[in-house]
Amino acid sequence: MEYKYFKKLGREVPALGAGTWGIGGGYWSKDTSEDKEAILTLRTGIELGITLIDTAEMYGAGHAEEIVGEAIKGFDREKLFIVTKVWQTHAKKEDVIKSAEASSKRLGTYIDLYLLHWPTSDVPLCETMKAMEELVKKGLVKNIGVSNFSVELIEDARSCLSITDIAAVQNRFSLSYRNDEESVIPYARKEGMMYMAYTPIDKGSVANNRILKQVASKYGKTPIQVALNWLIMIEPVVPIPKASKVEHIKENAGSVGWKLSKEDWDFIKRSFH
Numbered sequence: 001m002e003y004k005y006f007k008k009l010g011r012e013v014p015a016l017g018a019g020t021w022g023i024g025g026g027y028w029s030k031d032t033s034e035d036k037e038a039i040l041t042l043r044t045g046i047e048l049g050i051t052l053i054d055t056a057e058m059y060g061a062g063h064a065e066e067i068v069g070e071a072i073k074g075f076d077r078e079k080l081f082i083v084t085k086v087w088q089t090h091a092k093k094e095d096v097i098k099s100a101e102a103s104s105k106r107l108g109t110y111i112d113l114y115l116l117h118w119p120t121s122d123v124p125l126c127e128t129m130k131a132m133e134e135l136v137k138k139g140l141v142k143n144i145g146v147s148n149f150s151v152e153l154i155e156d157a158r159s160c161l162s163i164t165d166i167a168a169v170q171n172r173f174s175l176s177y178r179n180d181e182e183s184v185i186p187y188a189r190k191e192g193m194m195y196m197a198y199t200p201i202d203k204g205s206v207a208n209n210r211i212l213k214q215v216a217s218k219y220g221k222t223p224i225q226v227a228l229n230w231l232i233m234i235e236p237v238v239p240i241p242k243a244s245k246v247e248h249i250k251e252n253a254g255s256v257g258w259k260l261s262k263e264d265w266d267f268i269k270r271s272f273h
Helices: 033-046 060-071 093-107 125-137 150-160 184-190 202-210 208-218 225-231 246-253 262-271
Strands: 003-005 011-014 052-054 081-086 111-116 140-145 166-172 194-198 238-239
Touching: 033 060, 033 246, 060 093, 060 111, 081 166, 081 208, 093 111, 111 125, 111 166, 125 140, 125 150, 140 150, 140 225, 150 166, 150 184, 166 184, 184 194, 184 246, 202 208, 202 225, 208 262, 225 238, 225 246, 246 262
Parallel strands: 052 081, 081 111, 111 140, 140 166, 166 194, 194 238
Antiparallel strands: 003 011
């Protein structure tokens, strides 16, 4: 596994994480039918060095967090980096605290990074941020961040804080969805924040891309591994592809430990513009 150091986190994290959207159910709906496979997949990932796991309270109505909690049992907690998110309808101070406590209970541990899942106009941003800061004071949460935020909104969130800072932002980013390329990503790099890229392989559709197939054949890799490697080569970016099957997490793990040439990286970038 390769690692990236982020000043705002004060530590290294793996250059590749595991996403859990759709594991254990969908949008606030629980499904336990594939729990064993999901747990085995996450455990396999940890053994391969994918020790950063991203989840959220709304994934499977909290069941994804329970799956993560089960999967991490027996591993050295200090080597793991567990990320979860509070849903925007829980942005009031007392709700943020309650949500974090419930997430921590389901995970069976403290939270390395706690994110506000989406911005909301229903609750003042400073109220939410101050609640998250309180969680850091309590030790329940090590770092805080935001998800689906613009640079302007990140700056607004930072202005509310006094004892900590925004350590990470999680937004959608992939070869075909590069909205943050000239905005949030350079901002995160300059500020020493981690940028977590969700939906980094466009729900698997990159597997059939002609350009990626062409490049992949040169390296003895798959199109998915090439797409993830392309993202990993951007300094603050940590992709978090979902993997619900062991073969998927193994394939994802094959995206680290090598590098595209500068020529191929540029060629791919131009091809997807």
